[in-house]
Amino acid sequence: MFDFVSFIPRAVMQGIPLLYGSTGETLTEKSGNLNLGIPGIMYVGAISGVIGGFLYESSLSSPDAIRALPAILIPLVCSMVGSLLMGLLYCFLTVTLRANQNVTGLALTTFGVGFGTFFGGSLIKLSGSSMPYLALSASSAIYRRTLPFAESTGWFGQIFLSYGFLAYAAIIVSLVVAYILKHTRMGLHLRAVGESPNTADAAGINVNRYKYVATCVGSMIAGLGGLYYVMDYSSGIWANNAFGDRGWLAIALVIFSIWRPNVGILSSILFGGLYILHMYIPTGMNLAIKEIYKMLPYVVTIIVLVVTSVRNKRENQPPQSLGLPYFREER
């Protein structure tokens, strides 16, 4: 029998970084910016948090002296500042200087991964660890504190209550973003900017400001995905390149959720499930089968792409001016 009670929490934990990434990227894309730097930004978000956490933990006399509030806030703020700077860099290049968005994004990804690896390596050296990883166990324990009654309520607690606060925050953030996009004036204006900046501009909307704010906030949300991955999912252990290709998966997830963060909640958990399905399928000794299961998230994305473009419903298409720079006096 397939063990859902242990599978679902694993799928959710696997899905949360993807959810942060895709919510951030959705918000960004709604402003017409196709930020392919998200994988890099998630890396920077993660390593910035780790740097903050490491500095805090090393300033303590003993691991028991750790206090919850700074242990949470310092990595959180560091992570957000790190990804904010990446977002600002992206905006400065693509919005102000009108550089090509794809090239800029890919460059940021390369940069972000390199940045993470470089500082990750440095920290591992500084910590004097003999292993190729860095452990922030004390901070991570605080990040991983579950809701009360998680233990005592059986399967219910395991499926719904057993996560750290960042997991719940991810769901709240996506619901808030979805609400803003759909029901507020700000969201309407943002959608207009992404669809047709000309129109938005003529309607008196400050196109550049919307692009900057959406992209920077989006980057910060995506960066939290990196932070969640290190502090919660991998129990505070930073190892270079452990984050893997999750950033790209987050971008694929934007398409999968047809640019709706609320849909993204379920689809990211589904993706998380597909991502780890190979561990739950009894394959015996044939490891090659596992590799085929690992392809599932990507195969599903391609199928969704095909289905949405065949159905060709206008609401399910990417923002019309996605990837295009905007300059008012361009003729």
Next chain:
Amino acid sequence: MDNALNTPAAVEMRNITKRFGSVVANDSVSLEIRRGEILALLGENGSGKTTLMNMLSGIYFPDAGEILINGQPVVIKSPKDAFGLGIGMIHQHFKLVDVLTAAENIVLGLEGKMDLKEAAKKINSICKAYGFDVDPHQKIYDMSVSQKQTVEIVKVLYRGADILILDEPTAVLTPQETDKLFAVLRSMRDSGKAIVIITHKMHEVEALSDRVAVLRAGKYVGSMLTKDTNAQEMTNMMVGRAVTLNIDRPVPVNPKPRIAVRNLTVRNEEGVVKLENVSFTANSGEILGIAGISGCGQKELLEAIAGLQPTESGSIVYIEDNGQEEELLGKDPLRIQEMGVALSFVPEDRLGMGLVGNMDLTDNMMLRSFRRGHSLFTDRKTPHHVAENVVHDLEVSTPSIATPVRRLSGGNVQKVLVGREITNAPSVLLTAYAVRGLDINSSYTIYDLLNRQKKDGVAVVYVGEDLDVLVELCDRILVLCSGRVSGIVDGRATDKRQLGMMMTRIGGQENG
């Protein structure tokens, strides 16, 4: 009218100058817009009309000069400032977001809490007041062009605009829709609003406006009351020299059948019949006009001849000088082009078919010639000469041959396209909406070109929307009505009224 002269000007622009790089779009222009008056702003393509109005609507900011609204000097830095001053502009290319509803588009850019229900109520009351028909919850992509335009008008009224600017509002409307729009504009004028309309169509200027102001090459030439002037005088002012407004129509010399279309039926992708049992002959040395309400199968007809449109039944035969017939259906466009059938098709988006916007003039000429030659490399010299000749012969105004075509103004793009097609000495020239959006001078250049082709024995097919022009230019006119041939009439023996009736009813009989 006399009252309008005594009331203070709604807008006064003084010595406005605007430059784009080294190009001076507006050179010290002064203009007055008055309440209770419809002002027609005239000028050739690229004379700076739209630029001037964009400075009122806050899209551009003037480099020099001042703007007074109701006698008060103001600074219009953004569209928001313009709304605040009661200025609303309806742009030539609609400023609407396709995936949003009418109501969402209308409230776009406004501040405060968003209440779409309240907005829908207000929209409905505006519609009632002016007799519009807008469903606030309909998505823009589901709307026809005239519905979109109505949304644009409601949008500016919703913001309480009392100074309205319309940039070529009738370019895409049918005659009936135009009449309806004009009635609305007149009732707005009578309620004391100031209205500016930019248009190229002289009969619209005469029918609608109270006063005209003329720009030429970015400079203000003058203004006068419409009733004191006429089309000839206005055109002369726009062009800067006397131009003849009569279109030449030489008698066809030795016309011979060139293309024979027999019982052609075409269905579109959705299975709707676009052409039904269409038969006609296009003769060499003759201009065959095709009239019809837009979307009546004109596009499908031309594309079928050019080999771009799958057909259901019928035949299209190319007849050579010696009487030999060759079937065109089933041949690919390349073969058909080699036989001398040139298609200069100008859909609503000029650069969509025919020219590549990002390529320069030479490269666009090469699109027709790159297959020629025997070496590994393409021949760039000949197309370069062709481009130079086209620029010279047709007076294309372009900074250089190496300028991307999309930077040129509409009229010049059109000249480049038609110029390229006729360089290849076609025996059949198919043109659709060849003068759409062109100013009067460029239009006449195009008519001239077509007439020259006709003299050279080319069978010219001219799909047009301006009935006045069709009646003056064409030797024979085929009228389409919902994909069927309503009749073929002699251009010299018909008039607008008859064509109009044939367009709406097969055969044009009142009781048919």
